[in-house]
Amino acid sequence: MSDTPVQTSATVLTVRQVQDYHAMTLVAPAVAERFRPGQFLALAVGGAHSSRLLRRCLGVYEVKPDYGGTIEVVFEDTDPGTAWLAGLRSRDRLDLAGPLGRPFRLPRDPVHCLLVGGGAGGAALFALADTLRRRDCQVHFLLGGPTGRQVFGSRTAQRIGDSATVVTDDGSTGERGTVAEAMPRVIAATGADVVYACGPTTLLRSVTRVAGDHGLPSQVSVQEFLQQTAACGIGSCLTCMLPMYGDDGVTRMVRACADGPVLRGDRVRWGDVGTIPFDALGAPRALSVPDGGSA
Amino acid sequence: MSDRLATRLGPLELASPVLNAAGCGGTGREPAQFFELSRLGAFVTTSVMVRPRAGRPTPRVAESPSGLLTAMGLPGPGIEGFLERDLPWLAEQDVPVIVSIAGNSATEFAELARRLRGVPGVAGIEVNTACPNVEDRGRMFAWHPAASARVVRTVRELTAPGVPVLAKLAPDVTDITTVALACADAGADGLTLINTLDGMSVDTATLRPALSGVSGGLSGPAIRPVAVRCVYQVHAALPELPIVGVGGVASGLDALEFLLAGASAVGVGTALFHDPGAVPRIQRELDEALAARRIGRVADVVGLAHKPAGYVPSLVSPHVPAPAGPADRAEPSAAETKETTP
Numbered sequence: 001m002s003d004t005p006v007q008t009s010a011t012v013l014t015v016r017q018v019q020d021y022h023a024m025t026l027v028a029p030a031v032a033e034r035f036r037p038g039q040f041l042a043l044a045v046g047g048a049h050s051s052r053l054l055r056r057c058l059g060v061y062e063v064k065p066d067y068g069g070t071i072e073v074v075f076e077d078t079d080p081g082t083a084w085l086a087g088l089r090s091r092d093r094l095d096l097a098g099p100l101g102r103p104f105r106l107p108r109d110p111v112h113c114l115l116v117g118g119g120a121g122g123a124a125l126f127a128l129a130d131t132l133r134r135r136d137c138q139v140h141f142l143l144g145g146p147t148g149r150q151v152f153g154s155r156t157a158q159r160i161g162d163s164a165t166v167v168t169d170d171g172s173t174g175e176r177g178t179v180a181e182a183m184p185r186v187i188a189a190t191g192a193d194v195v196y197a198c199g200p201t202t203l204l205r206s207v208t209r210v211a212g213d214h215g216l217p218s219q220v221s222v223q224e225f226l227q228q229t230a231a232c233g234i235g236s237c238l239t240c241m242l243p244m245y246g247d248d249g250v251t252r253m254v255r256a257c258a259d260g261p262v263l264r265g266d267r268v269r270w271g272d273v274g275t276i277p278f279d280a281l282g283a284p285r286a287l288s289v290p291d292g293g294s295a
Numbered sequence: 296m297s298d299r300l301a302t303r304l305g306p307l308e309l310a311s312p313v314l315n316a317a318g319c320g321g322t323g324r325e326p327a328q329f330f331e332l333s334r335l336g337a338f339v340t341t342s343v344m345v346r347p348r349a350g351r352p353t354p355r356v357a358e359s360p361s362g363l364l365t366a367m368g369l370p371g372p373g374i375e376g377f378l379e380r381d382l383p384w385l386a387e388q389d390v391p392v393i394v395s396i397a398g399n400s401a402t403e404f405a406e407l408a409r410r411l412r413g414v415p416g417v418a419g420i421e422v423n424t425a426c427p428n429v430e431d432r433g434r435m436f437a438w439h440p441a442a443s444a445r446v447v448r449t450v451r452e453l454t455a456p457g458v459p460v461l462a463k464l465a466p467d468v469t470d471i472t473t474v475a476l477a478c479a480d481a482g483a484d485g486l487t488l489i490n491t492l493d494g495m496s497v498d499t500a501t502l503r504p505a506l507s508g509v510s511g512g513l514s515g516p517a518i519r520p521v522a523v524r525c526v527y528q529v530h531a532a533l534p535e536l537p538i539v540g541v542g543g544v545a546s547g548l549d550a551l552e553f554l555l556a557g558a559s560a561v562g563v564g565t566a567l568f569h570d571p572g573a574v575p576r577i578q579r580e581l582d583e584a585l586a587a588r589r590i591g592r593v594a595d596v597v598g599l600a601h602k603p604a605g606y607v608p609s610l611v612s613p614h615v616p617a618p619a620g621p622a623d624r625a626e627p628s629a630a631e632t633k634e635t636t637p
Contacts, residue, residue, distance in 0.1 A: 004328050007572045044569060051361040053515055053569040081358075097329070097571055231356045231363060232568035234328065236321035238341075238370050239356040241349075253349045253370065258325065275352045282347035282370070 005234070006030045007097045012088045013070060019149040021074050021120050022086040023061060028096060029069025035060060036103035037128035038221055038262040041073060042233030044095040045081035052081050055097070057233045057257065059124035059198065059223040061153075071098075074123035074152060075227075100233050101226075101261045104128050104196060104219055110136035114192035114216075115161075116179055116207050117143045118199030121224050122152040125198055129160055138162045140190040142182060144203070148173030163190060180206035187214050194219070197265070201225050201273055208265030218265030225273065226256040233257050243269040243277050251280040297582050302336065302559050302593040304537045305459040305484035307391060307419055309336035309560060312593050313550060313578045316541045316564030317342055317395035317421060317463065317487075318367070322381045323388065329571040333389040334578060336560055340381070342397035342423045345406055347373035357496045357505040361543075362517030363565050364494050366508030369397055369426070374410050386416030393419040393461070396450070399429045404446045408453035421461045422450050422483075425490040425512075437465035437490065440477035451482035459484035461539065464525075466518070467493050471525050472532040485537040487562065488525045492518050515565040519543030523556045530557020530598050545573065547580020554593060555600040 010028040017023075031041065042055035058073040077086045088094065107113070113132050115125040122143050129139045141157035141164040148154075148168055157164035166174025167182045175182065180203075186192070187210075195211040197204055198221040211218035222242065226233075229240040235258030244254045245267045253276065254260070269277060276283050302312040317339045320326050332338055350370030357364040372380065377394075385392045394417050398404040404422065411417050424437040424446060436442040443462060451460045462478040464471060466489040475486055491512025496505040504510075522542025530538060540558030544550050545566040553561045566573040590596055599606070 007329055007570075050569075051516075052358055053361070053363055053565055054356070054358045055569065095570070229353045229355070231365075232571070234321075234571055235325040236319065237356070237365075237568050238321075238350065238367055239353065239365070241353060241355070241370070276349045280349050282349035282373070284349070 005098055005100050006034070007095065009093050010096050012090055012092045012094065014090060015086065015088050018074070019152065021076050021152055023072055023074045024085065024088065025070050025072045026096065027068060028071055029065070031096065031098045032063050032065040032069040032071045035063045035065070035071065035099040037131050038104035038124065039099035039101050040223060040226065040233070040261060041071070041096050041098035042100055043085065045084045054081065054231050055233045056081050056085065057226050057230045059121060059221070060099070061123040061126055063127055074120050076120050097234060101257055102259070104221070104262050106131060106135060107137060107194060111193040112138040112140065112191050114140050114142060114187060114190060114195045116183065116195060116197040116199070117141070117152070118179060118203040119145055119150055119224070120152055121199035121221070124221055124223055125196065126153055126156060128196060133160070138190070140186065140192060141165065142167070142179060142186050144168065144179035146170065179203055180210055183207065183210040184214070187216070192216060197221070198223055201270065204265065205270035208268070208270065212266055219262055220265040220268070221261045222256045222263060223261045226261050230257050243272045243275070243280050245269065251277055253280060299585055299591060300578065300582055300593055304419070304461070304539065304559055306457055307337070307459050309391065311336035311578055312554065312560040313574055313581065314539060314560055314562045315339055315567055315574065316562035317423065319564040319567045323385050326567060326571060327388070330575045334575050335390050337391040337393050337418060338385060338388070339393045339421060339562065340377070340385070340395050341371055342369055342395040343371055343374055343377045343407065344369060344397050345374055345403050347371070347376060352507040354506055357511070359494070359496060359513065360517060362513050362515035363568070364496050364506065364511045364513050365491070366506045366511035368508060374407055378410065378414065382414065382416055391418035392416055393421050395421040395423050395463070397423040397426045398446070399426060401430070401446050401449050405449045405453055408450040412453060412455055417458060419459045419461060420450060420454055421463050421487055422447055423463050423490070425463070425465045435465060437474065438468055440474045443474050444477040444481035447478045447483050448481035461485040461487050463487035463490055465490045466521050466525050472528050475529045475533060479533055479536055483536070485539065486529060487539040487541055488529060489522045489542050492521060514543070516543035516545055519549060523552055526553055526558050527556040527600065531601060534598060544577065547577050547582070547584050550577055550581045551584050551596065554596045555598070557598040557601065559597050
């Protein structure tokens with residue numbers, strides 16, 4: 001086993017619709033045996049002579065290294081590339097690179113973990129839950145979405161989690177409300193020591209804030225931001241940049257793919273995602289310097 | 296690597312004509328996860344500037360048919376960070392390193408050339424002329440023959456002899472050969488053709504420009520015919536000047552197309568994002584394509600598309616070392632004259 005990702009031609013085992021999302025199981029033993037929770041796959045879409053050149057970076061729901069080396073991804077059909085993926089059939093092949101990115105850091109001791117998910121991003125928490133449970137950690141789920149159809153894996157969460165709370169904006173599944181509203185209550189009820197989260201940027205922002213208010217460390221996966229902005233997934237292209245504080249307090253633009261997708265929630269400048277903060281290293285200067293200034 | 300693939304860029308002898316395009320190989324560490332960098336004829340760095348630079352906000356990329364539209368804003372660690380962290384690693388990789396430099400004024404280019412002079416591990420310098428010139432109201436150097444020539448001359452004068460200076464030119468100019476001639480006059484040892492084409496896309500969901508930088512550079516197979524045309528025109532005007540053909544190279548046959556048009560090497564750009572293993576594959580395909588055409592050396596096909604149909608490749612090219620033999624230094628010019636006047 002090694003840390004380096006591989007590029008391989010994977011065979012599709014199944015593609016199925018799960019609520020508003022698609023779950024695709026791929027046979028890729030070399031990727032499955034290297035995978036650690038939080039990492040992602042970069043899939044080429046459109047076949048060998050595709051005119052669509054961006055890799056689609058998808059989170060991993062489940063990996064079975066010992067069961068034929070399968071790996072299951074969950075995604076939403078949002079553009080022609082993901083539509084192509086959703087239209088694949090059993091025994092089709094596609095090119096994938098993975099596993100990529102930094103995984104979730106795991107606790108050394110058996111602690112109480114709160115796993116917060118939103119939308120398709122919730123899928124990435126289940127591979128993490130497996131690993132945490134093997135380390136005798138307690139796993140509590142808090143899943144949210146606009147409607148019940150957009151909460152991924154609520155039943156699985158109830159089955160494998162020590163507790164599972166579901167909240168939806170319209171109350172169609174679980175309680176009516178938002179993740180941020182439910183979180184303090186769930187933290188109190190479960191005695192959570194650490195918070196893991198994956199989902200939309202707005203969700204991660206509020207999760208980080210609430211976790212911070214309770215003095216809990218948060219590890220968040222910016223998988224969804226990555227999926228929206230990435231081109232290559234391997235760290236070369238520098239398109240998936242977001243602002244983050246370093247150990248020295250200096251803000252740098254970091255790559256969601258190679259420096260993430262799992263980041264320390266309290267280090268990300270959530271309010272400035274999608275911008276270059278004026279105080280970031282190498283930010284454009286407000287006034288041009290007469291000689292040799294940046295334009 | 297097969298001997299058939301050996302080529303040269305001025306004084307630089309390369310084991311393979313397949314390079315990466317500037318800005319598409321990261322720091323080198325990222326593509327190295329998928330193939331050994333020594334498989335590249337040379338590694339071309341992401342453009343280095345004087346100061347660290349964050350670049351533009353996201354979104355920086357938009358997909359277009361067979362292409363990518365990107366506006367990165369030349370992000371990078373600056374020359375200090377590059378010399379400290381990136382170059383030492385690259386220098387250990389057993390691959391010639393061509394450092395791409397970018398500046399907003401001739402003074403900045405001069406500073407970069409000065410900092411790189413005599414640094415071990417720098418095999419060549421590529422001058423990215425597609426940078427806004429603050430001394431000229433932010434218009435690109437690449438748009439003006441005189442502005443391009445000025446930075447090339449500056450960099451050439453400050454760079455150690457024996458280290459080739461390549462000028463990377465933009466295609467969206469009235470006449471690229473004029474710019475190429477000006478750069479050659481200014482001492483460029485070679486040219487990299489082409490940079491991205493300026494383009495724009497509007498997001499129909501947000502009803503606003505798709506890129507934060509509004510316009511961006513179009514790359515990928517979509518621009519390959521433009522790149523091949525530029526290489527062909529410039530090679531016709533400057534047959535002695537080595538050219539690195541860049542623009543949508545995604546297969547061995549694409550690479551061969553550039554060589555035939557007059558390039559001595561090719562740069563793989565967008566394909567590296569789409570297919571991280573593109574370089575070894577393109578190299579293998581090119582090798583097979585040459586073998587299938589009974590061509591013994593890359594040099595034999597460089598610029599072959601300019602020759603009349605039925606022309607048989609000679610064993611002669613100004614850009615590639617001739618096979619070892621006692622007479623090969625004397626014969627080339629005679630052979631060449633005979634062939635070009637059929």
